[in-house]
Amino acid sequence: MQSLEGSSSIKVHVSGTENPEEASFFESFEAAHSMHDLSSSIAKKLGVKAPPVRIDSQAKYGALSRGDGAIYLRFPHKGYREKIWDHAAGFIVVTEAGGVAMDAAGNPLDFSKGKFLDVDTGIIVTNQKLMPLVLKAVQDSLSEDAQSASSL
Numbered sequence: 001m002q003s004l005e006g007s008s009s010i011k012v013h014v015s016g017t018e019n020p021e022e023a024s025f026f027e028s029f030e031a032a033h034s035m036h037d038l039s040s041s042i043a044k045k046l047g048v049k050a051p052p053v054r055i056d057s058q059a060k061y062g063a064l065s066r067g068d069g070a071i072y073l074r075f076p077h078k079g080y081r082e083k084i085w086d087h088a089a090g091f092i093v094v095t096e097a098g099g100v101a102m103d104a105a106g107n108p109l110d111f112s113k114g115k116f117l118d119v120d121t122g123i124i125v126t127n128q129k130l131m132p133l134v135l136k137a138v139q140d141s142l143s144e145d146a147q148s149a150s151s152l
């Protein structure tokens with residue numbers, strides 16, 4: 001990373017925290033772009049204490065890449081298909097910074113299939129240590145949601 005004033009460049013790295021309680025998370029500013037209720041229940045399961053940091057655009061990937069927060073949760077409403085141009089640049093930056101991005105089923109993101117990123121339910125970005133814990137909380141929250149929907 002290099003400042004616009006031209007300072008010397010420094011290598012950035014994602015947060016190294018292993019403790020979800022001290023990890024803050026990013027999500028879309030717009031509730032129409034990501035289900036805030038779902039991310040709130042995931043954060044609660046993880047014991048995250050800080051409120052969500054809501055930012056528009058791929059700036060979320062940039063902030064995560066320099067360790068401003070530790071988790072990015074993205075769960076669009078049913079039927080929305082992610083476009084590669086909304087993620088590709090941020091994905092490269094965060095991966096270079098040591099982060100890992102997966103869909104809700106734990107699959108890696110596949111940018112080789114044309115304009116759409118066909119992910120299972122949503123996208124999770126975090127560090128290597130937190131990913132298994134976050135994935136478990138995501139899957140538990142999704143199955144609770146599915147159970148309550150089927151009992152209506």
Ligand SMILES: Nc1ncnc2c1ncn2[C@@H]1O[C@H](COP(=O)(O)OS(=O)(=O)O)[C@@H](OP(=O)(O)O)[C@H]1O
Nearest residue numbers: 028029030032033034055056057058076077080086
């Ligand atoms: N319908 C719907 N559902 C979920 N997510 C959506 C939707 N439409 C746009 N997006 C996301 O909105 C962000 C900006 O997208 P766009 O570039 O299409 O919008 S804009 O016209 O430039 O504002 C960008 O992500 P975030 O800013 O992270 O939410 C897009 O991926």
Ligand SMILES: [Mg+2]
Nearest residue numbers: 057058085086
């Ligand atoms: Mg745009």
